[in-house]
Amino acid sequence: MSTSxxxxxxxxxxAAESALARAHPDGLVDLSVGTPVDEVAPAVQAALTSxxxxxxxxxxxxxxxxxxxxxxxxxxxxGVEGLSADAVLPTIGSKELVAWLPTxxxxxxxxxxxxxxxxxxxxxxxxxxxxxxxxxVVRAGAAAVLPAGTRLVWLNSPSNPTGRVSPxxxxxxxIDAARAVGAVVAADExxxxxxxxxxxxxxxxxxxxxxxxRLDGLLAVHSLSKSSSLAGYRAGFVAGDPELVRRLLAxxxxxxxxxxxxxxxxxxxxxxxxxxxxxxxxxxxxxxxxLLAAVRAAGFTVEHSSAGLYLWITRDEPCRRTxxxxxxxxxxxxxxxxxxxxxDRHVRLALTATDRDxxxxxxxxxxxxx
Numbered sequence: 001m002s003t004s005x006x007x008x009x010x011x012x013x014x015a016a017e018s019a020l021a022r023a024h025p026d027g028l029v030d031l032s033v034g035t036p037v038d039e040v041a042p043a044v045q046a047a048l049t050s051x052x053x054x055x056x057x058x059x060x061x062x063x064x065x066x067x068x069x070x071x072x073x074x075x076x077x078x079g080v081e082g083l084s085a086d087a088v089l090p091t092i093g094s095k096e097l098v099a100w101l102p103t104x105x106x107x108x109x110x111x112x113x114x115x116x117x118x119x120x121x122x123x124x125x126x127x128x129x130x131x132x133x134x135x136x137v138v139r140a141g142a143a144a145v146l147p148a149g150t151r152l153v154w155l156n157s158p159s160n161p162t163g164r165v166s167p168x169x170x171x172x173x174x175i176d177a178a179r180a181v182g183a184v185v186a187a188d189e190x191x192x193x194x195x196x197x198x199x200x201x202x203x204x205x206x207x208x209x210x211x212x213x214r215l216d217g218l219l220a221v222h223s224l225s226k227s228s229s230l231a232g233y234r235a236g237f238v239a240g241d242p243e244l245v246r247r248l249l250a251x252x253x254x255x256x257x258x259x260x261x262x263x264x265x266x267x268x269x270x271x272x273x274x275x276x277x278x279x280x281x282x283x284x285x286x287x288x289x290x291l292l293a294a295v296r297a298a299g300f301t302v303e304h305s306s307a308g309l310y311l312w313i314t315r316d317e318p319c320r321r322t323x324x325x326x327x328x329x330x331x332x333x334x335x336x337x338x339x340x341x342x343x344d345r346h347v348r349l350a351l352t353a354t355d356r357d358x359x360x361x362x363x364x365x366x367x368x369x370x
């Protein structure tokens with residue numbers, strides 16, 4: 001398709017506010033993008049270099065050790081039972097899979113009558129992926145009745161941008177609706193490990209309590225960028241319906257969409273170690289506590305934000321006005337309209353900043369004592 005059919009790249013639209021924030025005399029605090037800032041765990045670094053001398057092509061399907069490690073991690077961390085190693089496929093991060101999944105599944109196939117359903121507030125690449133495939137994109141959330149022609153339904157819990165956790169019953173309902181029309185469900189679960197209270201713990205669509213003992217038509221997309229700080233490694237995987245995974249593998253082998261061998265080794269190590277994930281969650285929790293108190297003291301309402309790496313906040317004004325308010329204080333945030341029309345009175349703040357930058361942001365947001 002022509003690039004003219006794609007929306008503007010979101011961050012290109014806030015160049016003026018970015019320049020304003022960068023001009024702050026005490027420097028920029030960037031809370032706009034959820035990019036990790038903490039060092040990769042030493043054991044993961046060591047695993048990356050351990051196979052650096054191997055010259056051959058890696059397996060598109062991933063090493064047996066990697067696929068087994070993913071299955072075991074999903075069971076330990078998220079209660080996923082009954083998943084086989086051949087139902088896991090490593091991906092070059094999660095964004096490329098999100099962007100190309102409709103195409104890889106044959107959605108669109110030159111016909112705009114095929115529909116990709118995305119949440120009302122959604123990571124922008126869900127929409128871009130549907131457009132790249134030539135499909136029609138509809139914002140319908142977890143609708144009980146889906147539009148005619150629906151071929152793919154995206155779910156996202158915990159949500160980016162809102163941090164909302166979808167209850168198991170809601171996920172079950174969405175799966176039932178998709179199965180009723182023969183659509184695939186793709187659940188973006190990149191933030192599944194990042195919750196702050198046990199009562200808000202998210203559940204995977206691969207949990208038997210959600211899918212009812214049937215994996216058909218289900219895919220869960222996972223990333224190690226957030227939980228293991230591996231954004232620079234481009235480390236992700238998709239798991240679920242073995243037949244769908246085989247279809248994806250067949251196309252990806254032809255297209256050369258292969259995760260580098262050192263990254264596969266690093267992923268295997270990261271998936272085998274839960275301690276560094278708990279430590280990273282603790283770091284984010286500390287930053288969240290400080291930033292949460294500061295934005296509330298500054299007069300903002302925080303909505304949802306019970307999991308994931310963001311605070312979804314509002315003071316009931318146009319989001320671009322709020323964006324400018326933060327930029328004047330040297331803080332760059334993401335306007336809510338990046339994620340859909342209904343986000344036009346919110347902004348998103350990322351917890352992925354250093355402790356020092358979070359403290360700086362808190363200082364700029366805290367009203368002076370009288």
